[in-house]
Every structure is written in structure tokens, then in C-alpha cells.
Amino acid sequence: MSKLPLQLSVAEITHLVDQHFPQVQEGNGQVTVERSDGQLTVVRMAYDDRLIRPGGTVSGPAMFKLADFGVYAAILGRLGEAGLQAVTTNMTMNFLSRPQPAALLANVRILKLGRRLAVCEVYLYSEGSPDMVAHATSTYAIPPEGMIR
Amino acid sequence: MSKLPLQLSVAEITHLVDQHFPQVQEGNGQVTVERSDGQLTVVRMAYDDRLIRPGGTVSGPAMFKLADFGVYAAILGRLGEAGLQAVTTNMTMNFLSRPQPAALLANVRILKLGRRLAVCEVYLYSEGSPDMVAHATSTYAIPPEGMIR
Amino acid sequence: MSKLPLQLSVAEITHLVDQHFPQVQEGNGQVTVERSDGQLTVVRMAYDDRLIRPGGTVSGPAMFKLADFGVYAAILGRLGEAGLQAVTTNMTMNFLSRPQPAALLANVRILKLGRRLAVCEVYLYSEGSPDMVAHATSTYAIPPEGMIR
Amino acid sequence: MSKLPLQLSVAEITHLVDQHFPQVQEGNGQVTVERSDGQLTVVRMAYDDRLIRPGGTVSGPAMFKLADFGVYAAILGRLGEAGLQAVTTNMTMNFLSRPQPAALLANVRILKLGRRLAVCEVYLYSEGSPDMVAHATSTYAIPPEGMIR
Numbered sequence: 001m002s003k004l005p006l007q008l009s010v011a012e013i014t015h016l017v018d019q020h021f022p023q024v025q026e027g028n029g030q031v032t033v034e035r036s037d038g039q040l041t042v043v044r045m046a047y048d049d050r051l052i053r054p055g056g057t058v059s060g061p062a063m064f065k066l067a068d069f070g071v072y073a074a075i076l077g078r079l080g081e082a083g084l085q086a087v088t089t090n091m092t093m094n095f096l097s098r099p100q101p102a103a104l105l106a107n108v109r110i111l112k113l114g115r116r117l118a119v120c121e122v123y124l125y126s127e128g129s130p131d132m133v134a135h136a137t138s139t140y141a142i143p144p145e146g147m148i149r
Numbered sequence: 150m151s152k153l154p155l156q157l158s159v160a161e162i163t164h165l166v167d168q169h170f171p172q173v174q175e176g177n178g179q180v181t182v183e184r185s186d187g188q189l190t191v192v193r194m195a196y197d198d199r200l201i202r203p204g205g206t207v208s209g210p211a212m213f214k215l216a217d218f219g220v221y222a223a224i225l226g227r228l229g230e231a232g233l234q235a236v237t238t239n240m241t242m243n244f245l246s247r248p249q250p251a252a253l254l255a256n257v258r259i260l261k262l263g264r265r266l267a268v269c270e271v272y273l274y275s276e277g278s279p280d281m282v283a284h285a286t287s288t289y290a291i292p293p294e295g296m297i298r
Numbered sequence: 299m300s301k302l303p304l305q306l307s308v309a310e311i312t313h314l315v316d317q318h319f320p321q322v323q324e325g326n327g328q329v330t331v332e333r334s335d336g337q338l339t340v341v342r343m344a345y346d347d348r349l350i351r352p353g354g355t356v357s358g359p360a361m362f363k364l365a366d367f368g369v370y371a372a373i374l375g376r377l378g379e380a381g382l383q384a385v386t387t388n389m390t391m392n393f394l395s396r397p398q399p400a401a402l403l404a405n406v407r408i409l410k411l412g413r414r415l416a417v418c419e420v421y422l423y424s425e426g427s428p429d430m431v432a433h434a435t436s437t438y439a440i441p442p443e444g445m446i447r
Numbered sequence: 448m449s450k451l452p453l454q455l456s457v458a459e460i461t462h463l464v465d466q467h468f469p470q471v472q473e474g475n476g477q478v479t480v481e482r483s484d485g486q487l488t489v490v491r492m493a494y495d496d497r498l499i500r501p502g503g504t505v506s507g508p509a510m511f512k513l514a515d516f517g518v519y520a521a522i523l524g525r526l527g528e529a530g531l532q533a534v535t536t537n538m539t540m541n542f543l544s545r546p547q548p549a550a551l552l553a554n555v556r557i558l559k560l561g562r563r564l565a566v567c568e569v570y571l572y573s574e575g576s577p578d579m580v581a582h583a584t585s586t587y588a589i590p591p592e593g594m595i596r
Contacts, residue, residue, distance in 0.1 A: 023499075023500055023506075026497055027474055027475055027497060028474055050473055050474060052470075053470055059470075059512075060511065060512075060515050060535055060538070061508045061509070061511050061512040061515070062508070064507065064508050064511040064538075065506075065507075065508040068507050068508070087542070088507055088542050089415060089437070089541065089542055090388055090437065090539070090540065090541050090542070091507070091511075091538075091539075091540050091542075092241045092286065092390060092537070092538070092539040092540075093537065093538050093539075094260070094261075094268050094286055094288065094536065094537050095534070095535050095536055095537070095538075096260055096261040096268060097261065111243070111245055111281055111284055112243075112245040112246065112281075116414060116439065117387060117439065119243050119245060119284070121270075121284065132260060132261075135260050135268070135270065135286060137241065137243055137284060137286060139243065139387070139388065139437070141414065141415065172350075172351055172357075175348055176325055176326055176348060177325055199324055199325060201321075202321055208321075208363075209362065209363075209366050209386055209389070210359045210360070210362050210363040210366070211359075213358065213359050213362040213389075214357075214358075214359040217358050217359070236393070237358055237393050238392065238393055238564060238586070239390070239391065239392050239393070239537055239586065240358070240362075240389075240390075240391050240393075241388070241389075241390040241391075241539060242388065242389050242390075243387065243388050244385070244386050244387055244388070244389075265563060265588065266536060266588065288536070288537065288586070290563065290564065390539045390584065392558070392559075392566050392584055392586065394558055394559040394566060395559065409541070409543055409579055409582050410541075410543040410544065410579075417541050417543060417582070419568075419582065430558055430559075433558055433566070433568065433584060435539065435541055435582060435584060437541065
């Protein structure tokens with residue numbers, strides 16, 4: 001879609017997150033970037049008892065957090081530091097089935113990477129289960145270069 | 150996802166639409182079912198001058214119509230006559246790039262087919278162009294058997 | 299929200315639409331701007347037999363068209379000619395009840411009018427009926443001044 | 448819209464939540480029901496340093512959590528115990544402006560309360576500030592009576 005040659009490695013994305021957005025690791029649900037290339041970014045939320053809801057399922061806000069983190073990681077992968085100030089403007093989630101009491105995985109694809117907007121879709125799975133537990137689409141606004149957040 | 154063995158052929162879906170929903174062909178933008186199997190349903194809207202907007206692009210309502218028709222066709226393919234009374238409850242569309250002045254194609258995948266709700270996603274393309282012009286997710290409510298619409 | 303003093307009259311908005319977007323009147327469902335002020339923009343789609351679907355209800359694409367037109371009219375009301383190039387980037391519709399076979403009204407409120415994005419919500423009613431038939435939220439991208447669509 | 452006479456008091460809703468959904472208070476951001484009547488349900492998330500993100504703003508997952516809790520509380524208010532098994536099927540959030548480092552308030556209105564689906568909209572504010580920080584629409588599925596979650 002885009003012709004940008006840039007694609008950060010997982011280590012480079014992780015480094016940017018650690019430096020500029022360490023708060024994402026506060027609270028429950030440690031998140032990590034597992035993969036990121038031109039096609040697919042995969043992020044993971046470790047299993048944590050405190051995320052579990054009645055019936056053994058992972059909470060909605062935890063799924064939101066992972067989807068949102070995955071989109072941010074995918075954008076950083078393509079834009080590098082220029083993507084740090086990108087902010088969520090829309091998130092639409094469809095909840096399909098109850099997650100297992102397990103780690104959560106999010107597969108993120110960039111549908112459009114424009115100069116001002118990025119649109120991504122996210123498939124959420126319980127680790128080790130084939131059925132999608134939630135689907136999300138999300139739009140991020142990308143501030144003009146040089147603009148301070 | 151679902152264990153239903155049913156999958157109507159393109160001819161069978163088309164027959165149901167012709168019998169029960171001929172109004173879909175009124176107005177501009179003739180629609181046809183091109184393919185439908187367990188993985189993917191493809192529908193097409195023929196090029197029509199009257200759908201074109203300034204700049205040579207296809208109108209938003211035409212894209213909505215095709216996406217909605219594609220989801221309905223995918224559900225008919227899996228449920229047969231039992232799906233005729235299904236109704237749209239939600240449609241979320243992200244418009245990514247301007248469609249070409251060409252036929253529109255919609256690739257529909259069923260993400261969940263429950264007893265009461267079906268959730269689908271739709272990729273829209275201009276025929277002959279590789280870039281997605283719009284992405285949609287849609288939820289349909291499936292009436293209980295025997296319920297009259 | 300915004301501090302812009304501008305607010306076009308209904309006649310001024312209608313004039314801009316007639317000049318720059320006459321195609322909106324093609325096909326079924328004549329649309330008009332009924333009211334527009336700092337709080338609320340109201341648009342109306344005249345009753346048209348050809349918009350009617352089985353059961354006497356107005357079609358989904360017609361509802362989409364009216365909601366989208368209403369948001370465009372609301373943005374023109376605030377931005378004047380500078381809003382002509384605004385384009386829909388997201389439309390999320392929830393369908394609540396079947397419209398009557400009557401004219402449709404859309405009440406549009408601007409939730410945010412930024413320099414680059416406008417977010418609106420839309421309540422759709424059948425004329426003469428109190429129940430909301432659909433709810434929509436929509437985002438428009440506002441091109442930078444001087445940019446040609 | 449609905450003809451149900453039931454409307455629980457704030458104390459009754461709070462009691463149901465405490466009994467059946469105490470986990471909502473785990474982690475950061477204590478939530479309370481402030482008001483609930485036929486028109487409007489208001490819920491509040493107390494200020495908590497750990498919810499704050501760079502720039503002094505409240506995190507997206509916290510906003511999601513409050514919106515989702517507010518919709519659940521509104522449904523409990525109308526359905527009582529019969530609503531306990533209701534589950535989120537869709538949440539669409541538009542983020543409009545950065546929340547202040549303050550408590551968050553969510554004003555929830557039920558747009559439709561059907562036998563199988565409830566559709567709500569949510570306005571989110573920072574306590575003490577007039578501008579909406581986010582808008583959400585959400586759909587819940589209401590299980591048939593007697594169905595075990």
C-alpha cells in the first residue's frame with residue numbers, strides 16, 4: 001500500500017515503547033511485541049489471574065488494551081519515531097466468543113497508512129485456540145512532523 | 150467456526166435473492182453473487198455512470214449497498230431460507246481510498262455465525278485495482294426459526 | 299467546542315450543495331437541508347416508493363445516504379467553502395427499528411470540529427414517529443486549505 | 448421505547464454489581480453508579496494516578512472500562528437480575544479530546560432495549576470540564592431467560 005521502505009525490527013519497536021511509553025506495562029497484563037514485518041504485527045498479553053472475569057474469561061478492557069497496543073506497535077514499525085505521537089481516534093470492537101483463561105494474541109494488519117491517518121484491523125485469539133475471540137478496526141491520527149503532542 | 154454442513158451454491162443464493170429480495174436490483178448498481186464457499190463470498194456491483202461522484206469515484210451509499218448485500222449473500226449461503234429474515238443491526242465502514250470508476254468487488258468473510266448473531270467483515274476493491282477502497286464489519290440479527298419478520 | 303464564529307444559513311448550505319454536489323439528488327430520495335445552527339443540523343429525505351423494501355421499510359443504503367449527507371451539510375454550515383473537500387473516513391450505523399414508509403429525518407450534531415477531523419452523531423427518525431430508527435457516528439477528514447481533492 | 452415499568456434504584460444496581468461482578472473494582476479506577484433513571488445512567492471512575500498516561504491524560508482502556516460498565520449498569524437498571532448475563536457484542540469509541548487528569552464521568556442513554564439486543568450511547572467527560580472526551584456506542588446481547596451464561 002504505502003511505498004515507505006522503513007520497517008523497524010521487533011527489538012527496535014520494543015525499545016521505542018520502553019523509552020517513551022513505559023506506562024503500558026503498569027497494571028495487569030504485560031504486553032510484548034512478538035513479530036512485526038510489512039504484512040503483520042503480532043503482540044501478546046501474558047496470562048494474569050487479575051484479568052480474569054467470571055466464567056474464566058479475559059476482561060473487555062484487557063482486550064481493548066492489547067488491540068490498541070498492537071496498532072500502536074504496527075505504526076511505530078512503519079514510521080519509527082515519527083509515529084510516537086500518533087493517537088487513537090477510533091476503535092471498533094466486535095466481541096465474538098469468550099476468551100480462554102490464557103495469554104491473548106493480537107494479529108494486526110495495516111489497511112491504510114496515509115500521511116494523516118492510519119487504519120488497522122486486529123484479530124484477537126486466545127493462545128492455543130483457533131477461534132477468533134474479537135475483531136477490531138482502529139484509526140490513528142498521525143500528527144504532522146514537528147508537532148508536539 | 151460453525152459446524153453447519155450447509156453451503157448453498159452461487160446459483161442457489163442467487164435464486165433466493167431473486168425470489169425474495171428483487172428490490173436490491175432497483176436503482177443503480179446491478180449486483181451479482183460471484184462466488185460463495187465456506188471461506189469467502191464475493192459479490193460485484195456493475196459499473197454504472199449514475200453511481201459516479203465528482204472526481205470519478207463511486208458513491209458511499211453504493212459501497213454501503215454492496216457491502217450489505219455481500220453480507221446477506223454470505224449468510225444465505227450458510228443458512229439457506231432460514232437466513233432470509235436476517236437483518237442488519239450494525240455496519241461500520243472505513244473508507245480508505247477513492248474507488249476507481251469501475252465495477253466494485255466485495256470479499257466477505259463470516260467471522261462468527263451464532264444462533265442469534267452473525268458478524269462478517271468485508272473488503273471492498275475496485276475491479277482491476279489492488280488497493281482496498283473500504284473495509285466494513287457488519288452484524289446481522291438472525292430471527293428465531295418460525296418467527297415472521 | 300470550536301470557537302469558529304461561522305455558521306451558514308440553510309439557504310447558503312443548500313446553494314453550496316447545488317453548485318458543487320448536485321449528484322446527491324440523482325437516483326431516489328430527494329434530500330433537503332431543513333435547519334442548521336450551532337447546535338443541530340436537520341436534513342430530510344422525501345418519501346419515494348422506490349426506496350421501500352419488503353415490509354414497507356426504507357432501505358439501508360437510503361439511510362446511509364441521508365446520514366452522510368447530513369454530516370456533510372453540518373460541516374459545510376461551519377466551514378463554508380473550506381468544507382467542500384471534506385470526505386467521509388468512517389461511518390458506523392446501528393439499526394434500531396424498521397423505518398415507516400415515510401420521509402426520513404436526520405438530526406446531526408457535531409461532537410468535534412478539529413482542524414483535520416470532524417466527528418458527528420446522527421439520529422434518524424421516520425417523519426411523524428417518535429422512535430429512533432437508526433443511530434450513526436461519522437468521521438470526516440478535512441483537507442488542509444488549498445489542497446485539491 | 449420499551450414499555451417495561453422496571454427501573455432499579457442506584458442502590459439496587461450497585462448491590463447487583465457488588466454481588467455478581469465485584470471484579471470490576473479490581474485494578475485501577477474505582478467505578479460507581481451515580482444516577483440511573485428512565486432517561487440517563489451516570490457512572491464515575493475515580494481519579495487514580497496509575498491511570499494517567501504521558502501528557503496527563505487518562506488511558507484508553509480506562510475509558511473503555513468506564514463506558515462498558517456504564518452500559519452494563521444502565522441495562523441492569525432496566526432488566527434487574529435478568530440483565531446480569533448480558534454481554535458486550537460491540538463497542539465503538541471515538542476519542543475526541545484528551546481527558547484531564549481528573550475523575551471520568553460517563554452519561555449513558557439506552558437507544559433501544561429489545562428482547563435480544565440493547566443499544567446504548569455513551570458521552571464521556573472529565574469531571575469539571577464541559578468538553579466531551581469520547582463518544583461510544585455499544586451493543587449488548589441479552590441472553591434468553593433461563594439461559595446459563
